[in-house]
Amino acid sequence: MYKLTKENKQIRDMFSSITGKYDFLNHFLSMNIDKIWRRAAVKMMDLSKDPSVLDVATGTADVAIEVMRQSKGKLRVVGVDFTQAMLKAAIVKTDSAVAAANRGKKRAASFDFVNAPAESLPLKDDLFDYCTIAFGIRNVIDKNAALREMVRVLKPGSEVIILEFSKPKNIVFKTGYNLYFFHVLPAVAGMFSKKGAYKYLPDSVQKFPGDKEFMRMMQDAGFCEVKVKPLSFGIASIYRGKVA
Ligand SMILES: C[S@@+](CC[C@H](N)C(=O)[O-])C[C@H]1O[C@@H](n2cnc3c(N)ncnc32)[C@H](O)[C@@H]1O
Structure with missing residues (x-):
């Protein structure tokens, strides 16, 4: 059983404090590019056979709603998070997405939400066809434990899709990006929410391992055929890996 660390609790409290503004700030500060990235990550899944998905x-x-949007809607999506306020918001949003699907006479997906740390998933082995995690792994304190848990709950032959911020390599692009990410973004976000929360964002991206190191961590956890696809000049990346 994983015991939350002091850092886990600080991160949970921080997300709890920004839940109400989270969606607005995400879309506003990224100029809606975050939606394009999530769409690209979900597009990598074969949703034709109604897979079971863990987010x-x-x-x-x-991501859970995007999975429903791109599928025939019959599939099951389980969302895990350790911040209760985020899960409450997730339930409200998925309920209205399901209601909209029903009104449009489309089949809705079924959603379940579980309050748990990524480091210790209260789920049985070999349950899911896909596991996704978007802008999440960077915040997880014990990333190795979380990656091993994903391998454990995924079926043999299934896949993980990890969307995360990364560090752009092009020197010219990097200068403008750093100015925005380290100075403009925390200042603008600070007008709407606690300053610390959006100072934490660039800091945590800086601390996140580089591509090679993260792919090595995925392999060490048990994923094979690990690959990376940079998005938008490397501001974000999608990492994929299979379970043998
Ligand atoms: C930046 S948000 C990403 C949310 C969503 N996936 C998206 O695409 O917008 C990060 C989420 O990770 C959750 N989180 C951070 N560390 C976690 C952990 N160790 N276990 C479970 N959830 C965690 C936070 O509560 C928060 O909801």
Whole structure:
């Protein structure tokens, strides 16, 4: 059983404090590019056979809802997060997405939400065809434990899709990006929410391992055929890996 660390609790409190503004700030500060990235990550899944999907660090369920949007809607999505306020928002959003699907006479997905840390998932082995985690793994304190848990709950032959901020490599682009990310973004976000929360964002991206190191961590956890696809000049990346 994983015991939350002091850092886990600080991160949970921080997300709890920004839940109400989370979606607005995400879309506003990224100029809606975050939606394009989530769409690209979900597009990598084969949704034709109604796979079972686990979305770790689901937050307000944007990935879970995107999965339903791109599928025939019959599939099951389980969202896990350790911030109760985020899960409450996820339930409200998925309920209205299901109601909209029903009104449009489309089949809705079924959603379940579980309050748990990524480091210790209260789920049986070999349950899911896909596991997704978007902008989540960076915040997880014991990333190795979380990656091993994803391998454990995924079926043999299934896949993990990890969307995360990364560090752009192009020197010219990097200068403008750093100015925005380290100075403009925390200042603008600070007008709407606690300053610390959006200071934490660039800091945590800086601390996140580089591509090679993170892919090595995925392999060490048990994923094979690990690959990375940079998005938008490397501001974000999608990492994929399979379970043998
Ligand atoms: C930046 S948000 C991402 C939410 C969502 N996936 C999205 O695409 O917008 C990060 C989420 O990770 C959750 N989180 C952070 N550390 C976690 C952990 N160790 N276990 C479970 N959830 C965690 C936070 O509560 C928060 O909801």
